[in-house]
Amino acid sequence: MVMHCCSSMVRSPFRSLQLFGSRDCSSYVSRMRYLMRLKEDDEACRTALQSGNVLLYHKLEPLLTQTQKGMYHLHMLQATDVKGILGKLGKDEQLLNTSVLIGCSDNDAAQFSLDVGSLEKAAVEEMCGGVFVDLRKAFFLLKEKDTPLVTKGQALLRWHQTHAYCSATGEPTQRNQAGSQRVSPTNGATYYPQMAPVVIVLVSDGKRCLLARQSTFPEGMYSALAGFCDMGETIEETLRREVAEEVGLEVESLQYSSSQHWPFPQSSFMVACHATVSSDNAEVNLNGVELEDARWFTLEETEDALKKKAFPQGAKGEPTAIWVPPRYAIANKLIREWAIQQKKS
């Protein structure tokens, strides 16, 4: 979609997206319908849990295992194995029922995540032959295809851990078996897992792209501009406001790229876009409260930054090389897309 910010003019309203390759549609539909039923039917969900796969977390760190080739992958356990571990460590099997539903495997097994933070970490690791890893670190170790599930598992567990009470009455809320909602017992208020919508935008003046850094970023890392949507805003309005606020530029047009669930620091729903500003009005006027720096990068400089590994180690006394977020971050995708587009034009 290409949209003009100042009007409702839409140049290309239908952009076809190749969504999921050549997946077997009917089995996809049946899996989605199955998950839907498990969210609505506590009894069916409890039954599915007994024969399901469980991804363990310890204080929100996922359990990974290392293969002989040094690769890491998610360590999915059978629910029966989890019960065995709980029993051996003197924990009530009922802890398994605090699992939350996160998906359905290609073999039609329901998938759950469970936080065993009340157990001794090292003991669980030893019994499972795995290791609990901080999620940011896990992103560097896992294959890209595994990251959405591990992120979802953590995000849902965290939501339950931090939303145990009704915000109107202060009473404890009760979750359904799938963990897809919590209900306040007296006033019936229903709470659903929340994500904060965020727009992330790579601004271009036609020849260069704009990358910025916050003082909290790792040294040398520059990224696309990002900002939370204010209540009542459209994506287009947020994008236009954030670019104006952060770098003092007026966006002329924007194009949707893709989206991503981002777990840090809380769940955000990242909507990634490209935007253009006029090359005649491209002077950056930095908002120093939010950003430490923002600069225009040529194609060559951008490609150099894309080639750098995360956290590059420069020679002593040399300034750290400029690098961009790693591939699992949607900022990286936007920057790669821009570079490809720029080479074509």
Ligand SMILES: NC(=O)C1=CN([C@@H]2O[C@H](COP(=O)(O)OP(=O)(O)OC[C@H]3O[C@@H](n4cnc5c(N)ncnc54)[C@H](O)[C@@H]3O)[C@@H](O)[C@H]2O)C=CC1
């Ligand atoms: N996946 C990716 O490639 C990238 C993800 N991000 C994520 O985008 C998010 C937003 O980027 P920022 O530049 O920090 O946003 P921002 O430019 O909106 O500034 C953050 C400030 O917005 C306010 N705010 C308003 N609504 C908020 C909410 N729901 N949650 C937290 N703060 C809120 C707070 O005062 C906060 O300090 C961050 O969480 C960051 O982790 C940022 C860049 C790359």
Ligand SMILES: [Mg+2]
């Ligand atoms: Mg920002």
